[in-house]
Amino acid sequence: xxxxxxxxxxxxxxxxxxxxxxxxxxxxxxxxxxxxxxxxxxxxxxxxxxxxxxxxxxxxxxxxxxxxxxxxxxxxxxxxxxxxxxxxxxxxxxxxxxxxxxxxxxxxxx
Amino acid sequence: xxxxxxxxxxxxxxxxxxxxxxxxxxxxxxxxxxxxxxxxxxxxxxxxxxxxxxxxxxxxxxxxxxxxxxxxxxxxxxxxxxxxxxxxxxxxxxxxxxxxxxxxxxxxxxxxxxxx
Numbered sequence: 001x002x003x004x005x006x007x008x009x010x011x012x013x014x015x016x017x018x019x020x021x022x023x024x025x026x027x028x029x030x031x032x033x034x035x036x037x038x039x040x041x042x043x044x045x046x047x048x049x050x051x052x053x054x055x056x057x058x059x060x061x062x063x064x065x066x067x068x069x070x071x072x073x074x075x076x077x078x079x080x081x082x083x084x085x086x087x088x089x090x091x092x093x094x095x096x097x098x099x100x101x102x103x104x105x106x107x108x109x110x
Numbered sequence: 111x112x113x114x115x116x117x118x119x120x121x122x123x124x125x126x127x128x129x130x131x132x133x134x135x136x137x138x139x140x141x142x143x144x145x146x147x148x149x150x151x152x153x154x155x156x157x158x159x160x161x162x163x164x165x166x167x168x169x170x171x172x173x174x175x176x177x178x179x180x181x182x183x184x185x186x187x188x189x190x191x192x193x194x195x196x197x198x199x200x201x202x203x204x205x206x207x208x209x210x211x212x213x214x215x216x217x218x219x220x221x222x223x224x225x226x
Contacts, residue, residue, distance in 0.1 A: 004152075033214075040219075041219065042114075042201070042217040042218055042219045042220065043153065043201070043203075043217045044217070045214035045215065045216070048214070087152055087153070089153075095166065096141060096143070096158050096160075096166065096205075097143065097155040097158050097166055097168075097169065098143075098153070098155065098215065099155065100145075100152035100153040100154075101152050102150075102151055102152045103150075103151070103152050
């Protein structure tokens with residue numbers, strides 16, 4: 001089966017850097033995605049890693065280590081609008097469905 | 111519209127009734143997914159369509175749940191004889207046909223289903 005673990009809540013201040021970790025246990029693992037969801041809103045895609053290393057997209061970066069079954073999302077120069085839930089999601093070879101973690105609620109304080 | 115559209119946005123119904131939830135994917139997206147999300151939880155996969163066929167139905171929780179897609183576009187998720195544990199937000203997503211996992215899924219705002 002598949003399971004992903006991530007912290008339930010993280011708090012940080014505006015302008016700071018925050019890292020949200022995700023560990024996974026999956027057989028047939030293919031890649032790790034990150035999605036952002038504001039309260040009452042639709043999840044929106046942030047980043048995807050299939051290979052080890054860092055992927056950078058503006059203020060957001062995502063990292064994957066396949067050997068450690070671990071990834072993280074790094075948010076820099078935090079803004080109040082970054083307050084949301086962040087989900088890691090794994091995909092398997094040959095399967096289109098995503099398996100989501102329970103999400104990390106990020107609160108950005110002034 | 112430009113994004114994934116779901117209707118209704120909210121649905122309140124009595125236990126035992128049937129409900130139909132609708133999803134209009136992004137035009138040209140051949141892959142369509144249904145997920146559900148309970149309060150404060152992650153998304154739970156239900157079913158995946160490629161065109162009009164559903165090669166992966168492994169997430170449907172019981173035979174009360176069914177879904178269809180017509181014309182490679184609109185999809186309907188039907189829940190028969192609803193039960194209180196069916197209460198959740200039902201999310202639809204679509205993506206272009208591509209390699210496994212590396213196509214971002216574009217989500218609608220969901221249908222919030224409440225069973226009384």
